[in-house]
Amino acid sequence: MPQVDLSLVDGIIDGHLGHPSAVITILQEIQEQYRYLPREVFPRISAKVGLSEAKVYSVATFYENFSLEPKGRVIIKVCDGTACHVRRSLPILSRLQKELNLTDGKVTTEDLLFTVETVACLGACGLAPVLTVSGQAHPAMTPDKAADLIKAIRETELKTAAALASEHSALRSNDPSTNAVGN
Amino acid sequence: MLKSRAQLIDLREKCRSQAADQVRRILVCSGTGCVASGASEVYEAFKTALAEAGIACSVKFMEDEPGVGLKKSGCQGLCEKAVLVKVEPEGFQYIRVTPQDCEEIVRETIQRGRHVARLAFTDSSGNIHKTAADIPFFKKQKRLVLSRCGNIASDSIYESLAAGGYQALEKALFEMTSQEIIDQVSRSGLRGRGGGGFPTGVKWKQVGAQKPGKKYVVCNGDEGDPGAFMDCSVMEGDPHRMLEGMIIAGLACGADEGYIYVRAEYPLAVARLKMAINQAANLGLLGQNILGSDFSFQIKINRGAGAFVCGEGSALTGSIEGKRGMPRVKPPRTVEKGLFNRPTVLNNVETFANVPLIIEHGWEVYRQVGTESSPGTKSFSITGNIENTGLIEVPMGMTLREIIFDVGGGMKGGKKFKAVQIGGPSGACLTEEHFDLKLDFDSLAQAGAMIGSGGLVVADQDTCMVELARFFMGFTQRESCGKCVPCREGTKRMLMTLERIVAGDGRPSDLDNLVDLADTIKATALCGLGKTAPSPVLSTIKNFRAEYLKHIVERKCPSKTCERLKVIFVDPSLCAGCAKCSKICPASAITGKAKEPFKIDPALCVKCGACLSGCKYGAVKEGW
Ligand SMILES: Cc1cc2nc3c(=O)[nH]c(=O)nc-3n(C[C@H](O)[C@H](O)[C@H](O)COP(=O)(O)O)c2cc1C
Ligand code: FES
Numbered sequence: 001m002p003q004v005d006l007s008l009v010d011g012i013i014d015g016h017l018g019h020p021s022a023v024i025t026i027l028q029e030i031q032e033q034y035r036y037l038p039r040e041v042f043p044r045i046s047a048k049v050g051l052s053e054a055k056v057y058s059v060a061t062f063y064e065n066f067s068l069e070p071k072g073r074v075i076i077k078v079c080d081g082t083a084c085h086v087r088r089s090l091p092i093l094s095r096l097q098k099e100l101n102l103t104d105g106k107v108t109t110e111d112l113l114f115t116v117e118t119v120a121c122l123g124a125c126g127l128a129p130v131l132t133v134s135g136q137a138h139p140a141m142t143p144d145k146a147a148d149l150i151k152a153i154r155e156t157e158l159k160t161a162a163a164l165a166s167e168h169s170a171l172r173s174n175d176p177s178t179n180a181v182g183n
Numbered sequence: 184m185l186k187s188r189a190q191l192i193d194l195r196e197k198c199r200s201q202a203a204d205q206v207r208r209i210l211v212c213s214g215t216g217c218v219a220s221g222a223s224e225v226y227e228a229f230k231t232a233l234a235e236a237g238i239a240c241s242v243k244f245m246e247d248e249p250g251v252g253l254k255k256s257g258c259q260g261l262c263e264k265a266v267l268v269k270v271e272p273e274g275f276q277y278i279r280v281t282p283q284d285c286e287e288i289v290r291e292t293i294q295r296g297r298h299v300a301r302l303a304f305t306d307s308s309g310n311i312h313k314t315a316a317d318i319p320f321f322k323k324q325k326r327l328v329l330s331r332c333g334n335i336a337s338d339s340i341y342e343s344l345a346a347g348g349y350q351a352l353e354k355a356l357f358e359m360t361s362q363e364i365i366d367q368v369s370r371s372g373l374r375g376r377g378g379g380g381f382p383t384g385v386k387w388k389q390v391g392a393q394k395p396g397k398k399y400v401v402c403n404g405d406e407g408d409p410g411a412f413m414d415c416s417v418m419e420g421d422p423h424r425m426l427e428g429m430i431i432a433g434l435a436c437g438a439d440e441g442y443i444y445v446r447a448e449y450p451l452a453v454a455r456l457k458m459a460i461n462q463a464a465n466l467g468l469l470g471q472n473i474l475g476s477d478f479s480f481q482i483k484i485n486r487g488a489g490a491f492v493c494g495e496g497s498a499l500t501g502s503i504e505g506k507r508g509m510p511r512v513k514p515p516r517t518v519e520k521g522l523f524n525r526p527t528v529l530n531n532v533e534t535f536a537n538v539p540l541i542i543e544h545g546w547e548v549y550r551q552v553g554t555e556s557s558p559g560t561k562s563f564s565i566t567g568n569i570e571n572t573g574l575i576e577v578p579m580g581m582t583l584r585e586i587i588f589d590v591g592g593g594m595k596g597g598k599k600f601k602a603v604q605i606g607g608p609s610g611a612c613l614t615e616e617h618f619d620l621k622l623d624f625d626s627l628a629q630a631g632a633m634i635g636s637g638g639l640v641v642a643d644q645d646t647c648m649v650e651l652a653r654f655f656m657g658f659t660q661r662e663s664c665g666k667c668v669p670c671r672e673g674t675k676r677m678l679m680t681l682e683r684i685v686a687g688d689g690r691p692s693d694l695d696n697l698v699d700l701a702d703t704i705k706a707t708a709l710c711g712l713g714k715t716a717p718s719p720v721l722s723t724i725k726n727f728r729a730e731y732l733k734h735i736v737e738r739k740c741p742s743k744t745c746e747r748l749k750v751i752f753v754d755p756s757l758c759a760g761c762a763k764c765s766k767i768c769p770a771s772a773i774t775g776k777a778k779e780p781f782k783i784d785p786a787l788c789v790k791c792g793a794c795l796s797g798c799k800y801g802a803v804k805e806g807w
Contacts, residue, residue: 021523023505024488062507062664063488065447082410082604082640083566085654120409120491120658122448123416124216125566125638126262126573135450137219139265 004040008033013048020049027060035075036067072108072115074153078131078146081121089129093118095143099150113157114150184467187475188357191349194466198245198345205241207251207293211280212267212333214258214419214574215412215451220265221281222255228282229253232289245341251293254336257420260329261320262573264304269333274314277302306592320571323589325552327560328536329576332420337455340462343423349468351539355431356476364435364542365391371546372558373538377403377494377531378606378635379711380557380624383538386528389518390436393526398438400429401503401522401529404445404452405487405494408607409658411638413562414532416574418445418452421536422459426482428535430469431542432528433480441482442522444499447489456484491608491662495710496521496529498664509664510710531636533562553579557623561634567603567641568595580626584618587641598643601742602726606635608655608662609715611722612648631722633715647744648727649734652720653681659716670713673704677720686747689735694724743807750806751788751795755780757802764794764803 012029016022023045030041037060046053060066078084078093096102096116100109108115124130127139133149185191211217211226230253233240239250259267264278270292277288277299284302291297304312304320312318326332335342343349355364369384390398402425406414417425429441445453460482463469471479485503492498493508500522502508521527537559541549550558557579563586566572570592577586583603587593594600602612605622611632613620620630627634642651660674677700680693701717708714724731733739740748753764753773758780765773765781772788775781783794783803794803 019505021503021505024502025485028486028488059505059507062509063490065489080409082408082607082638082654083564083572084410086567086640086642086646086651119448120407121411122215123406123412123452124219124262125410125412125564126216127219127265128566128572130219137215139216139219 004034004038006040006044009041009044010048013045018048018050020051023049023051023056023059024063027056027066031066035071035073036069039068069108070112072113074113074134074157075115075117076131076133076150077117077119077122079120079122079124079129080118081125081128083121083125084129087128089131089141091143092129092131092141092146096146096150099147113154184465185474186467188353191353191468191474195344195350198341201245201249202342202345204249205244205252206272208254208271209251209288209293210254210256210259210269210271210334210336212257212259212265212269213255213337214262214333214416215449216258216262217265217267218451222266224282225266225268225280225285226253226255228285229289232285233293235286236289236294238289238293244336244339252336254342255338256335257332257337258416258574259315259333260324260573260575261304261318261571263571268302269315273298274316275299276304276313276315276318278304320573320575320590320592323577323581323585324575325560325578326576327540327552328417328424328533329421329562329574331424332416335421337420337422338458340423340459340466340468343421347543348423348539349427351542352427352430352434352468353474355434355542356474356478359542361391361435361437364431367541367546368435368538371541371549372556373534373541373549374557374624375531376533376537376561376637378609378633380634383530383534386518386530387432387435390438390526390528393519395437397440397523397525398436399522399525399527400432400436400438400441401500401527402429402441402443402535403494403496403499403529403531404443404449405491405499406446406449406532406636407491407494407662408609408636408638410564410566410604410607410640411636412564413574413637415449415452416562416564417532417536418449419455422452422456423463424536424539425532426456426459426463426469428530428538429482430473430480431538432530432535434478436526436528438528439479439481441480442503443482443484444487444493444503445484446487453484453486460484490664491658492664492710492712495712498710499529500527507664509666510712512709533637554621554623556625561622561637563622563637563639565591565639565641567639568598568643568646569593569641570595577622579623580621582619582621583613586622586639587618591641594641594643596643598645601642601644601646602648604640604642604651604655604719605638606633606718607638608658609633609711609718610635610638611718612642612651612726614726631725632718645742645744647685647740647742648723648730649681649740650685650744652723653678653685655719656681656716659712663712663716667707667709667713669704669707670709670716673700673708674713674716676700677704677717681720684731684734685740685745687734687738687745689731689738691735693735694728694731698724740807748807749790750783750785751790751792752783752804752806753781754802754804757800759800759802761800764798767793767797769793 241247241250266280268277268280373383374380493502495510497511498508553559562576656678660678663670665671760778770789
């Protein structure tokens with residue numbers, strides 16, 4: 001679990017002069033930082049904007065966009081608005097869930113790589129069915145195309161992870177202090 | 184910073200003359216749909232192609248050196264054929280443009296003035312339509328509110344000025360009293376485009392009549408109807424028109440602050456609006472003492488957080504105040520106690536975007552379009568199983584037939600029309616018998632439907648209407664805020680019943696129960712969400728009762744949609760009688776004699792599918 005840097009949170013709240021009416025915007029900006037709302041931020045918001053913790057929490061749980069659970073690095077939103085629905089978006093969702101071992105209740109993979117959720121209309125209905133991958137829209141989807149998409153993302157992720165790891169080990173082998181500890 | 188009317192007129196003239204000089208323009212559609220299909224890449228490819236051909240290109244109008252104008256426009260309409268590119272002055276409309284095509288367009292059209300036929304719109308009879316005006320999709324439309332959307336760069340206030348932007352504001356500010364503005368809007372007969380169709384002039388008058396003091400103007404850009412994107416297109420494609428409408432509303436009603444509430448799923452609209460607000464403020468069209476007058480007005484943006492109910496007026500203002508977006512009991516109404524408990528003008532995006540037209544040309548001219556009781560135009564997004572999906576604007580009162588067949592180009596793949604859902608989850612479905620129904624507020628209300636925000640979703644014979652009703656009920660049930668019992672519990676019961684029906688467990692009493700529940704919810708729910716939630720169910724029961732009965736009595740889905748109603752059967756012509764399936768079946772549902780076709784007893788079958796993958800002859804099949 002990531003350490004929550006509350007000074008970052010303070011900065012966001014101060015940016016809105018601690019105004020209670022800005023609490024939704026504050027929560028949105030915090031979520032943009034952490035991809036979810038860590039528990040620790042609630043007392044801080046409460047203290048700084050002068051609303052009870054319960055009030056802040058009630059706002060966070062009311063709106064569908066807020067998540068109290070950590071989300072994946074890659075967020076896939078399958079549109080299930082009417083236009084996408086009548087052009088068969090649900091088979092796309094089922095396929096993604098099947099590929100990633102997810103359900104309607106469990107939306108994030110164990111490795112915190114993927115989150116798959118539905119959304120009601122992205123405004124690109126002319127090209128239905130649509131899904132977005134980390135905000136980037138993909139039009140005219142099919143279950144097969146969606147599966148390919150996941151495969152491609154996984155491969156890039158693996159490659160970057162491998163690149164990072166080798167960079168890391170190269171650093172380690174060059175660093176005498178780690179060598180000393182390692183030996 | 185413009186400090187007077189004369190300075191604005193002067194700047195506009197400059198913009199106009201520059202625009203007139205810039206004869207050659209390439210407009211790359213950059214609405215959400217086209218961006219999703221790669222519009223940004225196409226735009227960059229044009230830049231490169233122009234540079235390689237040694238042609239000067241002006242990206243920032245009025246700022247860059249003169250050259251071929253390369254612009255990101257708002258939605259050009261024919262979203263189905265993304266990416267759309269328009270080349271002026273010929274007006275060539277190119278479709279499905281990819282980065283690879285840009286070099287050819289530059290070489291042929293820009294350098295030689297020739298048309299690239301392979302990128303043109305070709306109808307089903309093979310006729311090539313060179314310009315947008317030629318394409319049947321556009322011919323029957325009347326683009327007034329959307330006149331600039333798709334024809335100018337959506338990110339430039341100078342282009343907006345050149346095309347007549349802020350002319351209405353100028354007139355309202357320097358030639359009219361607030362009373363006269365309200366009078367014009369009232370006499371124009373403009374009705375709210377957010378769904379209710381409430382007369383805008385009446386609303387403004389009521390806010391104007393409140394005691395002087397802090398008042399607000401709020402623009403509803405929540406566009407909750409899933410499957411509608413008209414408001415999105417206006418916000419993205421011509422944000423200045425909407426801002427102008429809001430400023431005029433402030434002037435008329437004595438408000439000095441405006442809020443725009445935009446749905447979370449429209450990041451591009453938020454970005455364009457922010458840019459537009461900054462541009463207007465920098466020119467002194469927003470802020471303190473606008474154009475040197477004593478009128479001040481500022482606009483802020485609030486992003487929604489994914490709650491449909493926040494489209495409702497009191498929930499929306501609550502959400503701007505940082506609260507849970509739950510509708511409250513009325514009265515007091517928003518015009519008396521709205522945002523922060525102050526008198527508030529709350530209108531829809533398209534409503535505000537109509538205002539400059541009325542002020543500029545006068546109510547008599549405005550009323551020349553549309554019907555007596557619903558003047559003006561209405562934009563719709565037509566989607567679903569139709570040939571030309573996209574954004575349209577037509578005079579109020581156009582018939583459904585004209586919209587679907589003349590503008591929409593008929594059904595996709597020549598399939599048979601079944602129904603069109605209008606008004607989203609609060610709306611109803613219309614069938615063939617409504618083809619000659621005029622689409623305006625009153626005719627639709629008489630037919631038991633509503634325009635809603637203007638989403639038209641066309642369904643063909645492969646769409647299951649029971650499933651569609653379940654889909655909408657699922658949506659409203661999820662989105663019910665839970666404050667009132669009829670909506671919270673009633674929609675849940677209706678949804679459970681519908682889920683049972685599409686799963687093949689319907690009961691004969693279900694239809695009566697649904698209608699009963701629907702009537703109760705309609706009569707007792709607190710807000711519009713609950714009151715209209717049963718509409719899709721009631722209208723599908725009314726128009727497609729036989730389809731419901733097929734599901735309930737015969738447990739069949741005639742349009743082959745409901746997965747749970749699938750049956751697994753053995754194709755006797757392929758079965759070799761090897762008996763393998765009967766051994767695999769965990770429910771002992773498969774019986775037969777060796778070397779003769781086997782049979783599956785549907786009453787025992789649990790649809791596990793083991794036999795499907797187990798048969799090496801491919802004789803076990805799935806179907807409806
Ligand atoms: C559940 C619900 C959702 C609504 N959603 C919207 C919406 O997304 N956009 C909108 O403009 N109006 C919506 N409305 C209507 C608004 O309450 C309000 O009538 C409208 O914004 C007023 O503007 P108008 O008079 O210009 O139409 C909704 C109403 C209800 C009850
Ligand atoms: S319904 Fe999917 S983008 Fe609108």
